[in-house]
Amino acid sequence: MKTTDVAIIGGGPAGLMLAIELGCRGIDCVVLEEDVAAPDFPKANATSSRTMEHYRRRGFSKKIRALGLEPDHPQDVVYCTTLSGRELTRFAIPSRKEALNRTSFGDYGEESWPTPELPHRSQQMFIEPILREQALQHKSVKLMLGWQAGTIDMDATGVTIAAHHTVNNEEMTLRARYVVGCDGPRSMVRKSCGIRYSGQSEEVREFFGGQMLSVFFTSSSLYDVLGKKRAWQYWAVNAVQRGLLIAIDGVDKFLFCLQMQPGETRESVDYETAMFKAIGAKFDYELIAVEPWNAGFTLVADAFSKDRAFIAGDAAHLFTPTGGMGYNTSVDDAVNLGWKLAAVVQGWGGEGLLDSYQAERKPIGHRNTAFARSMADSIGGIKVPPNVDDNTPEAEQLREKMGAALYQHVRNEFNIPGLQLGLRYEGSPIVAAEAEAQTPDQPNTYIPTARPGSRAPHIWLGDQSIFDLFGRDYTLLCFTSQDKASAALDAANWEKEAAALGMPMETLYCDNADARKLYGADCVLVRPDHHVAWRGARSADAHAVLAMACARPAKEQQRKAA
Ligand SMILES: Cc1cc2nc3c(=O)[nH]c(=O)nc-3n(C[C@H](O)[C@H](O)[C@H](O)COP(=O)(O)OP(=O)(O)OC[C@H]3O[C@@H](n4cnc5c(N)ncnc54)[C@H](O)[C@@H]3O)c2cc1C
Structure with missing residues:
Protein backbone atom coordinates (compact mmCIF):
# COMPACT_ATOMS: atom_id res chain seq x y z
CA MET A 1 0.00 0.00 0.00
CA LYS A 2 1.32 3.46 -0.89
CA THR A 3 1.45 5.97 1.96
CA THR A 4 1.64 9.74 2.08
CA ASP A 5 0.88 12.61 4.44
CA VAL A 6 -1.72 14.36 2.30
CA ALA A 7 -3.74 12.79 -0.50
CA ILE A 8 -5.14 15.38 -2.89
CA ILE A 9 -8.01 14.20 -5.07
CA GLY A 10 -8.15 16.28 -8.26
CA GLY A 11 -5.39 18.11 -10.09
CA GLY A 12 -7.21 21.26 -11.19
CA PRO A 13 -6.19 24.74 -9.93
CA ALA A 14 -7.15 23.98 -6.30
CA GLY A 15 -5.36 20.62 -6.14
CA LEU A 16 -2.24 21.83 -7.90
CA MET A 17 -1.93 25.01 -5.80
CA LEU A 18 -2.36 22.92 -2.66
CA ALA A 19 0.43 20.61 -3.85
CA ILE A 20 2.65 23.65 -4.47
CA GLU A 21 2.00 25.02 -0.96
CA LEU A 22 2.71 21.63 0.63
CA GLY A 23 5.63 20.86 -1.67
CA CYS A 24 7.46 24.11 -0.95
CA ARG A 25 7.39 23.10 2.74
CA GLY A 26 8.66 19.58 1.99
CA ILE A 27 5.36 17.88 2.90
CA ASP A 28 4.82 14.53 1.25
CA CYS A 29 1.66 14.59 -0.89
CA VAL A 30 0.10 12.64 -3.74
CA VAL A 31 -2.23 14.24 -6.28
CA LEU A 32 -4.63 11.79 -7.96
CA GLU A 33 -5.96 13.25 -11.22
CA GLU A 34 -8.26 11.16 -13.36
CA ASP A 35 -7.38 12.90 -16.63
CA VAL A 36 -4.04 12.17 -18.22
CA ALA A 37 -3.86 15.20 -20.50
CA ALA A 38 -3.94 18.79 -19.29
CA PRO A 39 -7.27 20.54 -20.12
CA ASP A 40 -7.55 21.83 -23.67
CA PHE A 41 -10.92 23.61 -23.51
CA PRO A 42 -11.31 27.19 -22.20
CA LYS A 43 -12.85 27.78 -18.77
CA ALA A 44 -11.64 30.55 -16.42
CA ASN A 45 -10.31 33.65 -18.15
CA ALA A 46 -9.53 35.98 -15.31
CA THR A 47 -6.75 35.63 -12.75
CA SER A 48 -7.37 38.01 -9.88
CA SER A 49 -4.79 40.26 -8.27
CA ARG A 50 -4.89 38.10 -5.17
CA THR A 51 -4.20 34.93 -7.18
CA MET A 52 -1.34 36.71 -8.99
CA GLU A 53 0.03 37.74 -5.57
CA HIS A 54 -0.05 34.09 -4.51
CA TYR A 55 1.78 33.09 -7.68
CA ARG A 56 4.31 35.86 -6.98
CA ARG A 57 4.75 34.57 -3.41
CA ARG A 58 5.65 31.17 -4.85
CA GLY A 59 7.90 32.78 -7.47
CA PHE A 60 6.11 32.12 -10.77
CA SER A 61 3.83 35.11 -11.41
CA LYS A 62 6.05 36.20 -14.32
CA LYS A 63 5.46 32.87 -16.05
CA ILE A 64 1.71 33.34 -15.70
CA ARG A 65 1.86 37.00 -16.80
CA ALA A 66 3.61 35.83 -19.98
CA LEU A 67 0.56 33.77 -20.97
CA GLY A 68 -2.62 34.87 -22.65
CA LEU A 69 -3.27 37.68 -25.08
CA GLU A 70 -0.42 39.33 -26.98
CA PRO A 71 1.48 41.89 -24.80
CA ASP A 72 -0.14 44.91 -26.50
CA HIS A 73 -3.60 43.40 -26.96
CA PRO A 74 -6.15 45.53 -25.05
CA GLN A 75 -7.93 43.59 -22.31
CA ASP A 76 -11.02 45.81 -22.64
CA VAL A 77 -14.60 44.70 -22.16
CA VAL A 78 -16.89 46.02 -24.87
CA TYR A 79 -20.70 45.91 -25.24
CA CYS A 80 -22.22 46.16 -28.71
CA THR A 81 -25.58 45.76 -30.39
CA THR A 82 -24.04 43.20 -32.73
CA LEU A 83 -20.33 42.55 -32.32
CA SER A 84 -19.52 43.85 -35.80
CA GLY A 85 -21.95 46.73 -35.31
CA ARG A 86 -22.40 49.61 -32.89
CA GLU A 87 -20.39 49.86 -29.71
CA LEU A 88 -22.60 50.73 -26.72
CA THR A 89 -19.80 51.16 -24.19
CA ARG A 90 -16.24 50.07 -23.51
CA PHE A 91 -14.36 49.56 -20.26
CA ALA A 92 -10.61 49.90 -20.71
CA ILE A 93 -8.40 47.37 -18.93
CA PRO A 94 -4.61 47.62 -19.30
CA SER A 95 -2.87 45.27 -21.68
CA ARG A 96 -0.40 42.73 -20.28
CA LYS A 97 2.46 45.14 -20.99
CA GLU A 98 0.70 48.14 -19.44
CA ALA A 99 -0.29 46.16 -16.34
CA LEU A 100 3.29 45.97 -15.11
CA ASN A 101 3.89 48.56 -12.39
CA ARG A 102 0.40 50.06 -12.63
CA THR A 103 -1.69 50.62 -9.53
CA SER A 104 -4.98 51.53 -11.11
CA PHE A 105 -7.24 51.01 -14.04
CA GLY A 106 -10.72 51.97 -15.06
CA ASP A 107 -11.87 55.30 -13.70
CA TYR A 108 -11.36 54.67 -10.01
CA GLY A 109 -8.33 56.89 -9.73
CA GLU A 110 -4.65 56.41 -8.98
CA GLU A 111 -3.63 53.91 -6.31
CA SER A 112 -7.06 52.27 -6.37
CA TRP A 113 -5.36 48.87 -6.85
CA PRO A 114 -2.41 48.96 -4.42
CA THR A 115 -0.89 45.64 -5.43
CA PRO A 116 2.31 44.56 -7.17
CA GLU A 117 0.14 42.34 -9.39
CA LEU A 118 -2.83 43.77 -11.28
CA PRO A 119 -5.38 41.19 -12.49
CA HIS A 120 -4.39 39.18 -15.53
CA ARG A 121 -6.38 37.68 -18.41
CA SER A 122 -5.28 34.25 -19.50
CA GLN A 123 -7.03 30.98 -20.02
CA GLN A 124 -7.10 28.36 -17.28
CA MET A 125 -6.02 25.79 -19.89
CA PHE A 126 -2.78 27.77 -20.39
CA ILE A 127 -2.26 28.20 -16.63
CA GLU A 128 -2.79 24.60 -15.49
CA PRO A 129 0.34 23.24 -17.25
CA ILE A 130 2.43 25.86 -15.39
CA LEU A 131 0.80 24.84 -12.10
CA ARG A 132 1.64 21.19 -12.89
CA GLU A 133 5.23 22.15 -13.70
CA GLN A 134 5.54 24.19 -10.48
CA ALA A 135 4.09 21.39 -8.34
CA LEU A 136 6.55 18.90 -9.81
CA GLN A 137 9.51 21.10 -8.91
CA HIS A 138 9.04 19.90 -5.34
CA LYS A 139 10.46 16.46 -4.59
CA SER A 140 7.77 15.68 -2.03
CA VAL A 141 4.94 16.07 -4.57
CA LYS A 142 3.80 13.08 -6.59
CA LEU A 143 1.35 13.76 -9.42
CA MET A 144 -0.44 10.57 -10.49
CA LEU A 145 -2.24 11.20 -13.78
CA GLY A 146 -5.00 8.90 -14.99
CA TRP A 147 -5.87 7.81 -11.43
CA GLN A 148 -9.48 8.16 -10.33
CA ALA A 149 -10.23 7.97 -6.63
CA GLY A 150 -13.30 5.80 -6.09
CA THR A 151 -13.81 5.71 -2.31
CA ILE A 152 -12.38 7.13 0.91
CA ASP A 153 -12.51 5.37 4.23
CA MET A 154 -11.55 7.30 7.39
CA ASP A 155 -10.46 5.99 10.78
CA ALA A 156 -8.80 7.49 13.83
CA THR A 157 -5.31 7.64 12.36
CA GLY A 158 -5.80 8.25 8.68
CA VAL A 159 -7.68 7.81 5.43
CA THR A 160 -7.62 4.92 2.96
CA ILE A 161 -8.30 5.81 -0.65
CA ALA A 162 -9.18 3.22 -3.29
CA ALA A 163 -8.30 4.31 -6.82
CA HIS A 164 -8.13 2.83 -10.29
CA HIS A 165 -6.31 3.83 -13.45
CA THR A 166 -8.68 5.18 -16.09
CA VAL A 167 -6.63 3.79 -18.98
CA ASN A 168 -5.29 0.40 -17.87
CA ASN A 169 -7.75 -0.28 -15.00
CA GLU A 170 -4.93 -1.03 -12.56
CA GLU A 171 -6.08 -0.70 -8.94
CA MET A 172 -4.30 0.93 -6.03
CA THR A 173 -4.82 1.71 -2.34
CA LEU A 174 -3.36 4.85 -0.87
CA ARG A 175 -3.08 5.56 2.85
CA ALA A 176 -2.79 9.19 3.98
CA ARG A 177 -2.99 11.18 7.19
CA TYR A 178 -5.33 13.67 5.52
CA VAL A 179 -7.34 13.78 2.31
CA VAL A 180 -8.37 16.93 0.44
CA GLY A 181 -11.14 16.80 -2.14
CA CYS A 182 -10.17 19.25 -4.88
CA ASP A 183 -12.35 17.16 -7.14
CA GLY A 184 -14.68 19.77 -8.60
CA PRO A 185 -18.45 20.21 -8.44
CA ARG A 186 -19.32 16.51 -8.39
CA SER A 187 -16.80 15.94 -5.57
CA MET A 188 -16.65 12.32 -4.45
CA VAL A 189 -14.94 13.48 -1.25
CA ARG A 190 -17.72 15.95 -0.37
CA LYS A 191 -20.41 13.35 -1.01
CA SER A 192 -18.53 10.63 0.93
CA CYS A 193 -18.44 12.99 3.91
CA GLY A 194 -22.19 13.54 3.62
CA ILE A 195 -21.66 17.28 3.05
CA ARG A 196 -24.23 19.07 0.92
CA TYR A 197 -24.14 22.31 -1.05
CA SER A 198 -26.67 24.97 -0.01
CA GLY A 199 -27.82 27.97 -2.02
CA GLN A 200 -29.40 28.68 -5.38
CA SER A 201 -29.30 26.14 -8.19
CA GLU A 202 -29.94 26.60 -11.88
CA GLU A 203 -31.46 30.07 -11.63
CA VAL A 204 -33.02 31.19 -14.89
CA ARG A 205 -32.17 34.57 -16.47
CA GLU A 206 -32.49 36.07 -19.91
CA PHE A 207 -28.73 35.57 -20.25
CA PHE A 208 -26.21 33.90 -17.94
CA GLY A 209 -28.84 31.82 -16.20
CA GLY A 210 -29.53 28.35 -17.58
CA GLN A 211 -27.87 25.89 -19.92
CA MET A 212 -25.02 27.58 -21.80
CA LEU A 213 -22.88 26.40 -24.70
CA SER A 214 -19.24 27.35 -25.25
CA VAL A 215 -18.07 27.21 -28.86
CA PHE A 216 -14.27 27.10 -29.18
CA PHE A 217 -12.94 27.91 -32.65
CA THR A 218 -10.17 29.48 -34.69
CA SER A 219 -10.69 32.25 -37.22
CA SER A 220 -8.05 34.34 -38.93
CA SER A 221 -10.62 36.83 -40.25
CA LEU A 222 -12.77 37.52 -37.20
CA CYS A 257 -20.85 31.55 -25.28
CA LEU A 258 -24.56 31.43 -25.93
CA GLN A 259 -27.53 30.50 -23.80
CA MET A 260 -29.46 27.47 -25.03
CA GLN A 261 -33.24 27.65 -25.16
CA PRO A 262 -35.34 25.21 -23.13
CA GLY A 263 -35.32 21.84 -24.91
CA GLU A 264 -32.17 22.57 -26.89
CA THR A 265 -29.20 20.25 -26.43
CA ARG A 266 -25.53 20.33 -27.38
CA GLU A 267 -26.46 18.18 -30.39
CA SER A 268 -29.57 20.06 -31.52
CA VAL A 269 -28.56 23.70 -30.96
CA ASP A 270 -27.71 25.65 -34.12
CA TYR A 271 -24.74 27.46 -32.61
CA GLU A 272 -23.46 28.70 -35.98
CA THR A 273 -26.60 30.68 -36.75
CA ALA A 274 -26.61 32.04 -33.18
CA MET A 275 -22.97 33.07 -33.49
CA PHE A 276 -23.47 34.79 -36.86
CA LYS A 277 -26.53 36.65 -35.51
CA ALA A 278 -24.72 37.87 -32.39
CA ILE A 279 -21.72 38.94 -34.43
CA GLY A 280 -23.97 40.42 -37.13
CA ALA A 281 -22.01 38.84 -39.97
CA LYS A 282 -20.92 35.51 -41.40
CA PHE A 283 -17.23 34.66 -41.24
CA ASP A 284 -14.90 31.73 -41.84
CA TYR A 285 -13.99 29.68 -38.81
CA GLU A 286 -12.82 26.22 -37.86
CA LEU A 287 -14.54 24.55 -34.95
CA ILE A 288 -12.30 23.05 -32.26
CA ALA A 289 -15.02 21.81 -29.87
CA VAL A 290 -18.26 22.71 -28.13
CA GLU A 291 -18.98 22.17 -24.40
CA PRO A 292 -22.20 22.81 -22.48
CA TRP A 293 -22.09 24.26 -18.97
CA ASN A 294 -24.57 25.68 -16.54
CA ALA A 295 -24.89 29.27 -15.38
CA GLY A 296 -27.07 29.99 -12.37
CA PHE A 297 -25.32 28.30 -9.45
CA THR A 298 -24.67 30.05 -6.15
CA LEU A 299 -23.72 27.15 -3.93
CA VAL A 300 -21.55 26.80 -0.84
CA ALA A 301 -20.93 23.54 1.00
CA ASP A 302 -22.48 23.30 4.48
CA ALA A 303 -19.09 22.23 5.88
CA PHE A 304 -15.56 22.43 4.48
CA SER A 305 -14.22 19.45 6.41
CA LYS A 306 -15.10 16.31 8.28
CA ASP A 307 -12.58 14.59 10.54
CA ARG A 308 -9.50 14.03 8.34
CA ALA A 309 -11.13 15.11 5.08
CA PHE A 310 -11.28 18.62 3.63
CA ILE A 311 -12.79 20.07 0.49
CA ALA A 312 -11.50 23.02 -1.52
CA GLY A 313 -12.31 24.82 -4.77
CA ASP A 314 -15.43 23.95 -6.76
CA ALA A 315 -15.94 20.98 -4.43
CA ALA A 316 -16.70 23.55 -1.72
CA HIS A 317 -18.48 26.28 -3.74
CA LEU A 318 -19.94 26.71 -7.18
CA PHE A 319 -20.25 29.97 -9.05
CA THR A 320 -21.79 31.52 -12.11
CA PRO A 321 -18.64 32.77 -13.85
CA THR A 322 -19.58 36.49 -13.75
CA GLY A 323 -16.85 38.40 -11.94
CA GLY A 324 -14.37 35.56 -12.57
CA MET A 325 -14.47 34.15 -9.07
CA GLY A 326 -14.53 30.33 -9.22
CA TYR A 327 -10.93 29.51 -9.99
CA ASN A 328 -9.60 32.42 -7.94
CA THR A 329 -11.56 31.44 -4.85
CA SER A 330 -10.30 27.88 -5.39
CA VAL A 331 -6.64 28.97 -5.42
CA ASP A 332 -7.20 31.08 -2.30
CA ASP A 333 -8.76 28.07 -0.49
CA ALA A 334 -5.71 25.98 -1.34
CA VAL A 335 -3.33 28.66 -0.07
CA ASN A 336 -5.26 28.96 3.20
CA LEU A 337 -5.31 25.20 3.79
CA GLY A 338 -1.80 24.41 2.54
CA TRP A 339 0.29 26.03 5.27
CA LYS A 340 -2.11 24.82 7.98
CA LEU A 341 -1.87 21.17 6.88
CA ALA A 342 1.92 21.58 6.66
CA ALA A 343 2.00 23.00 10.21
CA VAL A 344 0.00 20.10 11.62
CA VAL A 345 2.02 17.46 9.73
CA GLN A 346 5.24 19.11 10.93
CA GLY A 347 3.88 19.10 14.46
CA TRP A 348 3.94 22.80 15.36
CA GLY A 349 0.36 23.62 14.41
CA GLY A 350 -2.41 22.87 16.91
CA GLU A 351 -5.44 20.84 15.78
CA GLY A 352 -7.51 24.03 15.90
CA LEU A 353 -5.46 25.33 13.00
CA LEU A 354 -7.29 22.91 10.70
CA ASP A 355 -10.67 24.00 12.12
CA SER A 356 -9.79 27.57 11.23
CA TYR A 357 -9.87 26.58 7.53
CA GLN A 358 -13.65 26.37 7.53
CA ALA A 359 -14.01 29.32 9.92
CA GLU A 360 -12.03 31.51 7.50
CA ARG A 361 -12.97 30.18 4.08
CA LYS A 362 -16.68 29.39 4.33
CA PRO A 363 -17.63 33.05 4.85
CA ILE A 364 -15.44 33.92 1.84
CA GLY A 365 -17.33 31.28 -0.18
CA HIS A 366 -20.58 33.05 0.71
CA ARG A 367 -19.13 36.51 0.09
CA ASN A 368 -17.72 35.66 -3.34
CA THR A 369 -20.64 33.57 -4.65
CA ALA A 370 -23.04 36.36 -3.61
CA PHE A 371 -21.00 38.86 -5.63
CA ALA A 372 -20.94 36.60 -8.71
CA ARG A 373 -24.69 36.12 -8.42
CA SER A 374 -25.37 39.84 -8.17
CA MET A 375 -23.30 40.42 -11.33
CA ALA A 376 -25.16 37.63 -13.18
CA ASP A 377 -28.45 39.25 -12.13
CA SER A 378 -27.15 42.63 -13.26
CA ILE A 379 -26.13 41.57 -16.79
CA GLY A 380 -28.64 38.74 -17.18
CA GLY A 381 -31.61 40.85 -16.19
CA ILE A 382 -31.04 43.58 -18.77
CA LYS A 383 -34.10 43.89 -20.98
CA VAL A 384 -33.16 44.79 -24.54
CA PRO A 385 -35.83 46.66 -26.57
CA PRO A 386 -36.31 45.37 -30.14
CA ASN A 387 -35.50 48.75 -31.73
CA VAL A 388 -32.06 49.09 -30.10
CA ASP A 389 -30.20 48.89 -33.41
CA ASP A 390 -32.55 51.08 -35.45
CA ASN A 391 -31.38 54.18 -37.35
CA THR A 392 -33.68 56.59 -35.51
CA PRO A 393 -33.07 59.38 -32.97
CA GLU A 394 -35.15 57.40 -30.43
CA ALA A 395 -32.94 54.35 -30.90
CA GLU A 396 -29.86 56.57 -30.62
CA GLN A 397 -31.12 57.85 -27.25
CA LEU A 398 -31.90 54.32 -26.16
CA ARG A 399 -28.37 53.19 -27.00
CA GLU A 400 -26.92 56.06 -24.99
CA LYS A 401 -29.02 55.09 -22.00
CA MET A 402 -28.12 51.42 -22.32
CA GLY A 403 -24.44 52.28 -22.77
CA ALA A 404 -24.49 54.26 -19.52
CA ALA A 405 -26.21 51.42 -17.65
CA LEU A 406 -23.80 48.84 -19.08
CA TYR A 407 -20.83 51.02 -18.14
CA GLN A 408 -22.05 51.10 -14.56
CA HIS A 409 -22.44 47.32 -14.67
CA VAL A 410 -18.99 46.63 -16.09
CA ARG A 411 -17.38 49.00 -13.62
CA ASN A 412 -19.08 47.07 -10.81
CA GLU A 413 -18.02 43.71 -12.24
CA PHE A 414 -14.41 44.34 -13.19
CA ASN A 415 -13.11 47.20 -11.07
CA ILE A 416 -13.16 45.17 -7.88
CA PRO A 417 -10.04 45.90 -5.81
CA GLY A 418 -12.12 45.60 -2.62
CA LEU A 419 -13.31 42.14 -3.55
CA GLN A 420 -9.89 40.88 -4.57
CA LEU A 421 -7.69 42.58 -1.98
CA GLY A 422 -10.06 43.41 0.85
CA LEU A 423 -10.88 39.91 2.05
CA ARG A 424 -10.47 39.43 5.79
CA TYR A 425 -10.74 36.64 8.32
CA GLU A 426 -12.38 38.67 11.03
CA GLY A 427 -13.39 36.55 14.03
CA SER A 428 -11.09 33.66 13.15
CA PRO A 429 -9.75 31.82 16.22
CA ILE A 430 -6.17 32.31 14.98
CA VAL A 431 -6.48 36.06 14.42
CA ALA A 432 -6.25 38.66 17.19
CA ALA A 433 -9.34 40.78 17.81
CA GLU A 434 -9.22 44.59 17.63
CA ALA A 435 -11.85 46.78 19.21
CA GLU A 436 -12.20 49.54 16.60
CA ALA A 437 -14.69 49.13 13.77
CA GLN A 438 -13.43 47.33 10.69
CA THR A 439 -13.29 49.14 7.34
CA PRO A 440 -16.33 48.26 5.19
CA ASP A 441 -16.00 45.25 2.88
CA GLN A 442 -17.02 46.74 -0.47
CA PRO A 443 -16.28 45.08 -3.82
CA ASN A 444 -15.36 48.25 -5.71
CA THR A 445 -13.24 50.04 -3.13
CA TYR A 446 -10.23 48.74 -1.28
CA ILE A 447 -9.09 50.54 1.85
CA PRO A 448 -5.61 49.28 2.78
CA THR A 449 -5.41 48.11 6.37
CA ALA A 450 -3.22 45.85 8.48
CA ARG A 451 -5.98 45.15 10.94
CA PRO A 452 -5.62 41.50 12.02
CA GLY A 453 -7.39 39.15 9.63
CA SER A 454 -6.82 41.39 6.61
CA ARG A 455 -4.52 40.67 3.71
CA ALA A 456 -1.25 42.39 4.64
CA PRO A 457 -1.18 45.63 2.62
CA HIS A 458 1.35 46.08 -0.17
CA ILE A 459 3.84 48.93 -0.34
CA TRP A 460 6.84 49.36 -2.61
CA LEU A 461 10.16 49.41 -0.75
CA GLY A 462 12.55 50.46 -3.48
CA ASP A 463 11.73 48.24 -6.44
CA GLN A 464 10.43 45.41 -4.28
CA SER A 465 6.99 44.87 -2.85
CA ILE A 466 7.04 44.36 0.91
CA PHE A 467 5.58 40.94 0.01
CA ASP A 468 8.86 40.00 -1.68
CA LEU A 469 10.66 40.51 1.64
CA PHE A 470 8.34 38.40 3.78
CA GLY A 471 9.55 34.91 4.71
CA ARG A 472 8.05 31.66 3.44
CA ASP A 473 6.18 31.06 6.71
CA TYR A 474 5.50 33.61 9.48
CA THR A 475 7.11 37.01 9.31
CA LEU A 476 7.61 39.27 12.28
CA LEU A 477 7.53 42.72 10.75
CA CYS A 478 9.48 44.94 13.09
CA PHE A 479 9.43 48.67 12.44
CA THR A 480 12.54 50.52 13.57
CA SER A 481 13.32 54.21 13.64
CA GLN A 482 15.92 55.50 16.14
CA ASP A 483 15.75 52.40 18.28
CA LYS A 484 17.34 49.70 16.17
CA ALA A 485 19.19 48.10 19.08
CA SER A 486 16.13 47.75 21.28
CA ALA A 487 14.09 46.47 18.30
CA ALA A 488 16.69 43.75 17.79
CA LEU A 489 16.47 42.79 21.46
CA ASP A 490 12.67 42.59 21.34
CA ALA A 491 12.75 40.62 18.07
CA ALA A 492 15.22 38.18 19.62
CA ASN A 493 12.64 37.49 22.33
CA TRP A 494 9.95 36.80 19.68
CA GLU A 495 12.35 34.53 17.79
CA LYS A 496 13.15 32.61 20.98
CA GLU A 497 9.44 32.07 21.71
CA ALA A 498 8.74 31.01 18.10
CA ALA A 499 11.62 28.53 18.26
CA ALA A 500 10.26 27.15 21.53
CA LEU A 501 6.91 26.51 19.80
CA GLY A 502 8.72 25.07 16.75
CA MET A 503 7.10 27.75 14.56
CA PRO A 504 9.04 28.81 11.48
CA MET A 505 9.32 32.63 11.62
CA GLU A 506 11.63 35.22 10.11
CA THR A 507 12.07 38.81 11.28
CA LEU A 508 11.87 41.63 8.77
CA TYR A 509 13.22 44.97 10.04
CA CYS A 510 11.78 47.97 8.26
CA ASP A 511 12.62 51.65 8.78
CA ASN A 512 10.25 53.02 6.14
CA ALA A 513 7.94 55.59 7.77
CA ASP A 514 5.17 55.15 5.16
CA ALA A 515 5.14 51.40 5.75
CA ARG A 516 4.96 51.95 9.53
CA LYS A 517 1.99 54.27 9.03
CA LEU A 518 0.28 51.77 6.72
CA TYR A 519 0.71 48.88 9.14
CA GLY A 520 -0.36 50.97 12.15
CA ALA A 521 1.86 49.35 14.80
CA ASP A 522 5.52 48.80 15.67
CA CYS A 523 5.27 45.07 15.39
CA VAL A 524 3.11 42.92 13.07
CA LEU A 525 2.85 39.14 12.80
CA VAL A 526 2.18 38.18 9.17
CA ARG A 527 0.99 34.66 8.43
CA PRO A 528 2.37 32.37 5.71
CA ASP A 529 -0.59 33.33 3.46
CA HIS A 530 0.20 37.05 3.97
CA HIS A 531 -2.76 37.78 6.19
CA VAL A 532 -2.11 39.69 9.39
CA ALA A 533 -2.42 37.54 12.52
CA TRP A 534 -1.69 40.27 15.08
CA ARG A 535 -0.22 43.76 15.44
CA GLY A 536 0.85 45.72 18.50
CA ALA A 537 3.82 46.71 20.60
CA ARG A 538 7.11 44.83 20.34
CA SER A 539 6.97 44.34 24.09
CA ALA A 540 3.69 42.38 23.90
CA ASP A 541 3.48 38.84 25.27
CA ALA A 542 5.19 37.11 22.33
CA HIS A 543 4.44 33.62 23.56
CA ALA A 544 0.68 34.28 23.89
CA VAL A 545 0.46 35.90 20.43
CA LEU A 546 2.43 33.15 18.69
CA ALA A 547 0.53 30.35 20.44
CA MET A 548 -2.78 31.95 19.38
CA ALA A 549 -1.57 32.26 15.77
CA CYS A 550 -0.71 28.56 15.47
CA ALA A 551 -3.67 27.37 17.58
CA ARG A 552 -1.63 26.04 20.46
CA PRO A 553 -2.59 26.56 24.11
CA ALA A 554 -0.55 29.35 25.70
CA LYS A 555 1.46 28.55 28.84
CA GLU A 556 -1.05 30.48 30.95
CA GLN A 557 -3.95 28.33 29.65
CA GLN A 558 -1.90 25.17 30.20
CA ARG A 559 -1.18 26.25 33.78
CA LYS A 560 -4.88 26.94 34.45
CA ALA A 561 -5.90 23.61 32.88
CA ALA A 562 -3.35 21.79 35.08
C1 LIG B 1 -17.35 28.57 -18.89
C2 LIG B 1 -16.65 28.81 -17.60
C3 LIG B 1 -16.00 30.01 -17.41
C4 LIG B 1 -15.32 30.24 -16.20
N1 LIG B 1 -14.68 31.45 -16.03
C5 LIG B 1 -14.05 31.69 -14.85
C6 LIG B 1 -13.29 32.91 -14.65
O1 LIG B 1 -13.18 33.76 -15.53
N2 LIG B 1 -12.67 33.10 -13.46
C7 LIG B 1 -12.74 32.16 -12.47
O2 LIG B 1 -12.17 32.40 -11.39
N3 LIG B 1 -13.41 30.99 -12.65
C8 LIG B 1 -14.06 30.72 -13.81
N4 LIG B 1 -14.69 29.52 -13.99
C9 LIG B 1 -14.67 28.53 -12.90
C10 LIG B 1 -13.40 27.71 -12.86
O3 LIG B 1 -13.17 27.07 -14.09
C11 LIG B 1 -13.50 26.70 -11.72
O4 LIG B 1 -13.94 27.38 -10.57
C12 LIG B 1 -12.16 26.04 -11.42
O5 LIG B 1 -11.79 25.15 -12.44
C13 LIG B 1 -12.23 25.28 -10.10
O6 LIG B 1 -11.00 24.64 -9.87
P1 LIG B 1 -10.97 23.29 -9.03
O7 LIG B 1 -9.54 22.87 -9.00
O8 LIG B 1 -11.69 23.46 -7.77
O9 LIG B 1 -11.85 22.25 -9.88
P2 LIG B 1 -11.64 21.68 -11.33
O10 LIG B 1 -10.96 22.64 -12.22
O11 LIG B 1 -12.99 21.18 -11.74
O12 LIG B 1 -10.67 20.46 -11.11
C14 LIG B 1 -11.11 19.27 -10.52
C15 LIG B 1 -10.22 18.16 -11.02
O13 LIG B 1 -10.51 16.97 -10.29
C16 LIG B 1 -10.49 15.88 -11.17
N5 LIG B 1 -11.30 14.84 -10.52
C17 LIG B 1 -12.62 14.88 -10.22
N6 LIG B 1 -13.00 13.77 -9.56
C18 LIG B 1 -11.89 13.01 -9.43
C19 LIG B 1 -11.63 11.74 -8.83
N7 LIG B 1 -12.60 11.06 -8.23
N8 LIG B 1 -10.38 11.25 -8.88
C20 LIG B 1 -9.38 11.93 -9.49
N9 LIG B 1 -9.57 13.14 -10.09
C21 LIG B 1 -10.81 13.67 -10.04
C22 LIG B 1 -11.04 16.42 -12.47
O14 LIG B 1 -10.60 15.65 -13.58
C23 LIG B 1 -10.45 17.83 -12.48
O15 LIG B 1 -9.22 17.90 -13.16
C24 LIG B 1 -15.35 29.25 -15.19
C25 LIG B 1 -16.00 28.03 -15.40
C26 LIG B 1 -16.65 27.81 -16.58
C27 LIG B 1 -17.35 26.49 -16.78
Missing part, protein backbone atom coordinates in the same frame (compact mmCIF):
# COMPACT_ATOMS: atom_id res chain seq x y z
CA TYR A 223 -10.88 40.57 -35.90
CA ASP A 224 -11.38 42.20 -39.34
CA VAL A 225 -15.06 41.25 -39.32
CA LEU A 226 -15.50 42.83 -35.86
CA GLY A 227 -13.86 45.97 -37.26
CA LYS A 228 -13.20 47.75 -33.99
CA LYS A 229 -10.41 48.31 -31.48
CA ARG A 230 -9.53 44.93 -30.03
CA ALA A 231 -10.94 43.81 -26.71
CA TRP A 232 -10.79 40.79 -24.42
CA GLN A 233 -14.56 40.31 -23.98
CA TYR A 234 -17.23 41.32 -26.50
CA TRP A 235 -20.86 41.19 -25.31
CA ALA A 236 -23.69 41.20 -27.89
CA VAL A 237 -26.67 43.01 -26.37
CA ASN A 238 -29.63 42.95 -28.76
CA ALA A 239 -33.15 41.56 -28.83
CA VAL A 240 -32.37 38.86 -31.42
CA GLN A 241 -29.32 37.01 -30.11
CA ARG A 242 -27.25 37.72 -27.03
CA GLY A 243 -23.81 36.23 -26.72
CA LEU A 244 -20.32 36.64 -25.31
CA LEU A 245 -17.17 36.37 -27.41
CA ILE A 246 -13.82 36.01 -25.64
CA ALA A 247 -10.41 36.48 -27.27
CA ILE A 248 -8.33 33.50 -26.15
CA ASP A 249 -4.85 34.16 -27.55
CA GLY A 250 -5.19 37.49 -29.34
CA VAL A 251 -4.26 35.78 -32.61
CA ASP A 252 -6.95 33.48 -33.96
CA LYS A 253 -8.54 31.54 -31.09
CA PHE A 254 -11.93 32.57 -29.73
CA LEU A 255 -14.67 31.29 -27.45
CA PHE A 256 -18.31 32.15 -28.08
